[in-house]
Amino acid sequence: MPEIPDLIAFVDLLGVFANGLLGGAVARRYQLDPVGFSVLAVVSALGGGAIRDVLLNVQPVALTDLRYLTVALVAAAISFLVPLEGRRWRQVFPWIDGVALGTWAVVGTQKALLADIHWFPAILLGVITACGGGVVRDMMLGNVPVILQRSELYATAAFAGGATLVLLHLMTTGPLASLGALVVGGGVCLLARKRGWMLPTEPRWPASRIRRR
Structure with missing residues (x-):
C-alpha cells in the first residue's frame, strides 16, 4: 500500500483550516470568548x-x-477577527467543506489500511476522521450531533469516499486512487448540500395499519 501522497497531505491541512473556520463560526454563534473560539476550532x-x-x-x-x-x-x-457570514462565505465554504470531507475520509481510510486494518473498519475510521470533530464539538455545546439528525449526507459522503478508495486500490495505486476517492466523497457532499438530499427518518405507519397488526 503506498504512502499518502504529498498532495493529499496538503489538502488534509486545508481540511484542518476549513473545519477550524467552521468551529470558529459556531463559537461566534454562541458568543464565546477567544478561548472558546480556540477550543471549538481545534x-x-x-x-x-x-x-x-x-x-x-x-x-x-x-x-x-x-x-x-x-x-x-x-x-x-x-x-x-473576521465575521464569517454573508453571500460570499455561503458560496465558498461548501466547496472547502466538501474537499475537506473527501480528503479526511480518504486519509483516515488509507491510514487504517496502512495499519493492516480490514477494509470495512478502515472505511468506518475514514468516516470518524471526517465527522468525529464535529460530533465532539456539538456534544461539548450540549447539542445532538448534526450528523445524527436529519441533515445532508455528510457521513454517507465520507463512507462513499472511503469505499471508493478501497475499490480503486484493487485497480490502481498511488495518487490516482486517493484523488479519485476524494472527488467521489467531496462530490457526494456537495451534491447533497445543493439538492437537499437527506436520509429518511423512521417510517410513520398509519394508526389503522398498526392496530390491524
Whole structure:
C-alpha cells in the first residue's frame, strides 16, 4: 500500500483550516470568548483525526506535526477577527467543506489500511476522521450531533469516499486512487448540500395499519 501522497497531505491541512473556520463560526454563534473560539476550532479541526489515531494505537498526528495545531489556531484567530457570514462565505465554504470531507475520509481510510486494518473498519475510521470533530464539538455545546439528525449526507459522503478508495486500490495505486476517492466523497457532499438530499427518518405507519397488526 503506498504512502499518502504529498498532495493529499496538503489538502488534509486545508481540511484542518476549513473545519477550524467552521468551529470558529459556531463559537461566534454562541458568543464565546477567544478561548472558546480556540477550543471549538481545534476540536472541529483535529478531533476526528485524534480519535482515529487513538483507535489505531498511534500518537495523534496533531501532537507530532506542529502544522496541524498551528493551522487550527490560525483558523480560530481569523474566525474571531473576521465575521464569517454573508453571500460570499455561503458560496465558498461548501466547496472547502466538501474537499475537506473527501480528503479526511480518504486519509483516515488509507491510514487504517496502512495499519493492516480490514477494509470495512478502515472505511468506518475514514468516516470518524471526517465527522468525529464535529460530533465532539456539538456534544461539548450540549447539542445532538448534526450528523445524527436529519441533515445532508455528510457521513454517507465520507463512507462513499472511503469505499471508493478501497475499490480503486484493487485497480490502481498511488495518487490516482486517493484523488479519485476524494472527488467521489467531496462530490457526494456537495451534491447533497445543493439538492437537499437527506436520509429518511423512521417510517410513520398509519394508526389503522398498526392496530390491524
